[in-house]
Amino acid sequence: MKAQLRPLLLVAVAGAIGGLTSWLLQWLAGLTPFQKPASLGIPALVIVGSVAAVFGVYMMANSNTKELPHTLAFALVCGVFWQPVFDATKLYAANSFTEHQASQQSDVVQALTKTVATDNGSGVQDKVNQATTVTTDVLTKLPSVHNEQLRQKIVSQTNQTVDVIGDASVKAPEASIANLEKIGQVAAQNGQTEVASHVLAKLNSIKGRDPALALQTNRATETIAASTELKMGKGLSTAIKARR
Numbered sequence: 001m002k003a004q005l006r007p008l009l010l011v012a013v014a015g016a017i018g019g020l021t022s023w024l025l026q027w028l029a030g031l032t033p034f035q036k037p038a039s040l041g042i043p044a045l046v047i048v049g050s051v052a053a054v055f056g057v058y059m060m061a062n063s064n065t066k067e068l069p070h071t072l073a074f075a076l077v078c079g080v081f082w083q084p085v086f087d088a089t090k091l092y093a094a095n096s097f098t099e100h101q102a103s104q105q106s107d108v109v110q111a112l113t114k115t116v117a118t119d120n121g122s123g124v125q126d127k128v129n130q131a132t133t134v135t136t137d138v139l140t141k142l143p144s145v146h147n148e149q150l151r152q153k154i155v156s157q158t159n160q161t162v163d164v165i166g167d168a169s170v171k172a173p174e175a176s177i178a179n180l181e182k183i184g185q186v187a188a189q190n191g192q193t194e195v196a197s198h199v200l201a202k203l204n205s206i207k208g209r210d211p212a213l214a215l216q217t218n219r220a221t222e223t224i225a226a227s228t229e230l231k232m233g234k235g236l237s238t239a240i241k242a243r244r
Contacts, residue, residue: 007065011057011075012050018079019049025080048086049079055089091146098145101138102154108134109161116168125175128168132179135161136186143190158183159198166202173213177206181220188227196228 023045026033033041056078057063063071078085112127119127135158145151162183169176184199200221207217 011053014072014075015053015079016046016050018076019045022080048082052082052085053078056085098141105134105157112164124168125172128175128179139186158195162202169206177216184224185227
């Protein structure tokens, strides 16, 4: 256990030295870190630098701690430049959480597909509601996702969810249309015009299959179009509606 903790402690110490160096560099430049006196600024940056080093070495770079000189040099740099490390760590954590949500979305869509194929009761409506909740949650995170592969995965899975909910409208029409409206609205609000357009096309398909649902599908279409117009302008809203 002591052998395993030793690299961690050394990384933390190197980061602390980096934090102290950061304070010194700012002081020499005539700056006051955190707008606090040295008695507070130095301990704060020592702690911040230590934490940044641990984040940088173990989370961001996943460094080989057996190469201790290189690892400690990197930890020192992380301690000096702690702010970018914290920003990168925040982004990494957000992406990791979104990846988990994307995986959860995939599982929920598979469960919905199975339920639509086998269940004629309220189970379809419950699964549609569940799939919509997961999908809208992940769509709200999409603007902050910078991993293009993850973005495409979420968009693809969302379009798949829309298709399956469209299939579910045969057995639970009102719930399916209402949930398609939610997905389309959230997609529009978060700038995902491809998804919003796909939802509109699916609503139009449902209306074509069952004209009795025209009133509800038209209402849902107008809500999505209004959200798109509010977010991205009337011209794009009109273009999206024309594609349905």
